[in-house]
Amino acid sequence: MKHSTAVDSLRRGRSRERLLKGLLGAASMSLALTYVVALAHLILRGGAKLVSFTSYAYPVSDIEGEGVMRFVVAACVFGAVAWGASLIARALLERLYGSDRRVNTVSQLFVASVALLGALLLRDRLPRFLVSFPSETTAGGGVGPEMFNTIYFAVLSTTFTLPIGVGAAVYLARFARSPRYVSALRTALDTLASLPSIVYGLFGFLVFVVEMKAGYSLFAGAFVLSLLNLPLVVGVTEESLHAVPRELEDASLALGATQVETVRHVTLPYAWPGILSALVLSIGRVFAESAPLIMTAGTTVSRTNAYSLSPFRGGETLAVHLWYVNSSGLSPDKADVSAGTAAVLIALIALTNMLAARLALYGGALGSRLTKATR
Amino acid sequence: MQQVIAQTPEDSLQRRVRLAPRSRWPDALVRVFVKACGGFVLATTLLLIGFLARTGLVGMKEVGIWPLLFGSRWKPEDQLYGGLPLVLGTFVSALGAAVIGATPAVLAAVWLTEFAPAPVRSSYRRLMEIAAAVPSVVYGWLALVHLVPLIGTLAHAIYGADSDVGGEGLASSAVLLGVMIAPTVLLLSVDALARVPHNLREASAALGASPWQTAFQVVMPHAWRGLLVAVFFGFARAAGETMAVQMVIGGARVIPANLFRPTTTISSQIVMDMQNARPGTPGNNALFSMALILLVVSVAVVLVMRTLSRPQVRG
Numbered sequence: 168m169k170h171s172t173a174v175d176s177l178r179r180g181r182s183r184e185r186l187l188k189g190l191l192g193a194a195s196m197s198l199a200l201t202y203v204v205a206l207a208h209l210i211l212r213g214g215a216k217l218v219s220f221t222s223y224a225y226p227v228s229d230i231e232g233e234g235v236m237r238f239v240v241a242a243c244v245f246g247a248v249a250w251g252a253s254l255i256a257r258a259l260l261e262r263l264y265g266s267d268r269r270v271n272t273v274s275q276l277f278v279a280s281v282a283l284l285g286a287l288l289l290r291d292r293l294p295r296f297l298v299s300f301p302s303e304t305t306a307g308g309g310v311g312p313e314m315f316n317t318i319y320f321a322v323l324s325t326t327f328t329l330p331i332g333v334g335a336a337v338y339l340a341r342f343a344r345s346p347r348y349v350s351a352l353r354t355a356l357d358t359l360a361s362l363p364s365i366v367y368g369l370f371g372f373l374v375f376v377v378e379m380k381a382g383y384s385l386f387a388g389a390f391v392l393s394l395l396n397l398p399l400v401v402g403v404t405e406e407s408l409h410a411v412p413r414e415l416e417d418a419s420l421a422l423g424a425t426q427v428e429t430v431r432h433v434t435l436p437y438a439w440p441g442i443l444s445a446l447v448l449s450i451g452r453v454f455a456e457s458a459p460l461i462m463t464a465g466t467t468v469s470r471t472n473a474y475s476l477s478p479f480r481g482g483e484t485l486a487v488h489l490w491y492v493n494s495s496g497l498s499p500d501k502a503d504v505s506a507g508t509a510a511v512l513i514a515l516i517a518l519t520n521m522l523a524a525r526l527a528l529y530g531g532a533l534g535s536r537l538t539k540a541t542r
Numbered sequence: 543m544q545q546v547i548a549q550t551p552e553d554s555l556q557r558r559v560r561l562a563p564r565s566r567w568p569d570a571l572v573r574v575f576v577k578a579c580g581g582f583v584l585a586t587t588l589l590l591i592g593f594l595a596r597t598g599l600v601g602m603k604e605v606g607i608w609p610l611l612f613g614s615r616w617k618p619e620d621q622l623y624g625g626l627p628l629v630l631g632t633f634v635s636a637l638g639a640a641v642i643g644a645t646p647a648v649l650a651a652v653w654l655t656e657f658a659p660a661p662v663r664s665s666y667r668r669l670m671e672i673a674a675a676v677p678s679v680v681y682g683w684l685a686l687v688h689l690v691p692l693i694g695t696l697a698h699a700i701y702g703a704d705s706d707v708g709g710e711g712l713a714s715s716a717v718l719l720g721v722m723i724a725p726t727v728l729l730l731s732v733d734a735l736a737r738v739p740h741n742l743r744e745a746s747a748a749l750g751a752s753p754w755q756t757a758f759q760v761v762m763p764h765a766w767r768g769l770l771v772a773v774f775f776g777f778a779r780a781a782g783e784t785m786a787v788q789m790v791i792g793g794a795r796v797i798p799a800n801l802f803r804p805t806t807t808i809s810s811q812i813v814m815d816m817q818n819a820r821p822g823t824p825g826n827n828a829l830f831s832m833a834l835i836l837l838v839v840s841v842a843v844v845l846v847m848r849t850l851s852r853p854q855v856r857g
Contacts, residue, residue, distance in 0.1 A: 194653075331579045334575055361841055366833055373594070456677075
């Protein structure tokens with residue numbers, strides 16, 4: 168009697184648990200569904216904007232650098248399409264015939280030649296949205312300068328972040344001597360990591376716009392963004408430095424290399440994939456951030472120097488443009504423009520991640536060569 | 543090839559040396575450089591806090607800290623700098639985001655680590671990584687186009703068709719921020735749950751506990767620090783978010799009567815006013831005071847998070 172009630176209650180509990188488990192699973196899946204729907208909406212809606220070739224009489228503008236910019240955009244677009252195609256083709260070929268070194272070379276050649284040919288022959292047949300100027304009041308504005316600025320920001324801020332971030336991480340992981348200095352540095356990094364991005368924006372505004380009276384500039388924006396990224400880059404790099412096997416470094420030291428040589432030839436190559444992923448994360452934040460850029464680099468693009476490489480001009484990025492179009496834009500097609508801008512932004516982020524995955528492979532090869540050498 | 547390698551010992555040594563050439567970086571220079579990098583980080587942090595504190599303290603002296611925190615009207619045109627609407631807006635929408643976004647995220651993380659089949663687990667993670675990489679402005683735009691009308695309909699259903707409510711307000715911004723932080727909180731929670739040693743689960747199962755009991759009475763309590771850090775992180779990100787919130791919150795500088803009336807937050811008000819207020823004026827200084835408050839609060843949050851997560855790291 169007693170036994171049977173125990174079993175009964177157990178059984179009842181079990182069915183209730185099964186129900187709860189099902190409910191939890193359904194809730195989790197519906198959470199995921201939210202993002203699937205949002206992403207699908209972005210891709211479909213934005214993709215439709217990107218491939219609409221309406222009234223494509225090319226406006227031959229006299230803005231300096233536009234020809235080069237069209238060439239680069241065409242190379243990127245066709246290169247990306249060819250890369251996607253080659254990945255699919257390679258997957259199929261490998262399933263059918265097994266892997267072959269020649270396939271690699273052929274596919275690289277294919278991607279490069281399609282990119283070059285597309286850039287040479289089809290650079291005036293690009294989707295208008297990608298290369299034309301934004302427009303405040305009329306329909307049909309594009310995001311050409313915004314795209315250029317976004318990528319330029321990524322390059323500029325990486326040139327600040329990479330040496331300083333990796334240097335500080337190497338110091339913390341390998342050369343740190345004074346504990347007080349180290350703990351001060353860690354507190355500083357934690358503080359930087361905790362600040363909302365708007366605070367960085369205000370700092371940049373105070374220093375560059377108010378104190379130095381330099382006006383809005385890409386330089387100020389890139390500086391602020393690299394500050395914002397420093398804690399992330401230092402943290403991830405330091406973690407990957409700590410993951411380097413001790414025996415490798417000991418072996419290098421035993422062979423007579425100094426500590427600096429060991430870091431240069433053993434530690435950094437081994438930690439390369441980790442450093443790269445830190446950089447990709449930081450570039451992703453450069454693409455996504457808007458508030459600090461509004462206060463340091465402004466919300467406009469100028470017709471006279473939209474494609475200039477000078478970092479001392481103002482200019483907005485895709486993320487800032489997306490906000491600006493919706494909050495103060497007057498153009499009748501702002502829903503379309505927003506969708507297209509969002510899609511370009513997402514595509515840029517995806518491309519960066521894919522490129523980094525390739526680069527990490529090469530770096531990883533270096534690392535594995537080291538492992539083999541010590542075996 | 544074989545012959546080249548198999549030669550005298552000196553030769554093979556020569557090859558080694560050629561493989562790894564002597565670095566031309568002088569030792570001392572590199573040491574100084576990496577230390578200087580650390581010094582740069584330290585100096586800029588101090589500079590950042592110093593600059594903000596200098597301007598912000600001027601503003602606090604001009605307006606007074608009491609009105610900045612508890613004054614009920616923000617109207618720089620009339621020299622009114624009551625920060626309560628801003629502080630309330632920031633706090634309520636971040637808290638709402640933690641409830642709406644972080645709770646399901648933590649529960650989904652438990653489901654994912656304890657119950658989900660392996661293929662679902664990896665693709666779910668992948669999806670959340672992508673969702674976490676989507677810029678917040680994009681979420682803001684999606685919310686502006688789809689969420690605000692939806693919340694507006696809901697508001698009219700609750701308060702009657704001709705009441706003065708709409709989609710712009712705290713409700714929209716809380717849902718938007720919740721959707722925005724959920725992927726990050728979920729990924730951090732999954733990491734925290736994965737750090738729970740496996741033998742705890744086995745011991746629990748050996749004592750006769752069902753997987754459900756193991757998940758909620760053994761795994762979750764053991765990982766609570768990590769989960770709390772994840773939620774805190776999400777809260778901090780929601781409180782600091784600027785542009786996406788600015789797009790859906792309406793921008794009225796008053797304390798709203800309910801969740802469906804427009805209001806504002808600290809960060810979005812800073813962005814909006816900074817374009818009008820001239821540097822050096824009381825209005826501008828008051829903005830920096832608000833930013834200083836934001837800075838102090840977020841540093842405090844980080845200190846709490848650090849004390850919470852430190853034993854976790856050591857274990």
